[in-house]
Amino acid sequence: MSSIKLDIVTAEGVVFAEEVDILVAPGIEGQLGILPHHAPLMTTLEVGELRVRKGGEEFFIVISGGFLEVRPDRVIVLADAAERSEEIDIARAEEAKRRAQEQLSHHPPAVDAARVEAALRRSLARLKVAEKRRKRKLGT
Numbered sequence: 001m002s003s004i005k006l007d008i009v010t011a012e013g014v015v016f017a018e019e020v021d022i023l024v025a026p027g028i029e030g031q032l033g034i035l036p037h038h039a040p041l042m043t044t045l046e047v048g049e050l051r052v053r054k055g056g057e058e059f060f061i062v063i064s065g066g067f068l069e070v071r072p073d074r075v076i077v078l079a080d081a082a083e084r085s086e087e088i089d090i091a092r093a094e095e096a097k098r099r100a101q102e103q104l105s106h107h108p109p110a111v112d113a114a115r116v117e118a119a120l121r122r123s124l125a126r127l128k129v130a131e132k133r134r135k136r137k138l139g140t
């Protein structure tokens with residue numbers, strides 16, 4: 001079976017760089033599935049989960065928005081932030097969620113609501129992916 005090289009990169013470094021069978025990315029217009037030999041493409045990514053399958057394994061990576069480019073020989077994701085599911089600090093994401101919800105509960109909003117809503121979306125995406133990993137480990 002053919003595979004495609006996937007590089008997920010942030011300003012801080014390389015988060016993921018492996019040959020994969022398929023990836024499903026959080027495109028701004030919905031889930032974007034990419035198999036080997038996909039036509040060249042450049043698109044924007046939303047905050048969300050990027051799923052990767054490689055052999056019998058599945059990986060989950062949280063992307064905090066960015067760009068995805070499909071080239072003939074590889075897929076490149078330039079993300080604002082990205083964490084593999086095992087790297088997610090759940091307590092930190094819970095705290096970020098609590099902080100954002102608290103700020104959004106003020107009337108009138110004390111701070112820039114769009115920025116706080118984006119922080120809330122990031123924390124929820126991190127918690128969702130961390131929870132999925134926990135369930136997989138428990139086999140439920």
Ligand code: ATP
Pocket residue numbers: 012064081082083087088089090092093096119122123126
């Ligand atoms: P916080 O308010 O907790 O800093 P944030 O959403 O503002 O969260 P980002 O600006 O998206 O954080 O990311 C800053 C850096 O911290 C990035 O390198 C990102 O990967 C990392 N990061 C943020 N939250 C977590 C988390 N819960 N677990 C692991 N890494 C995280």
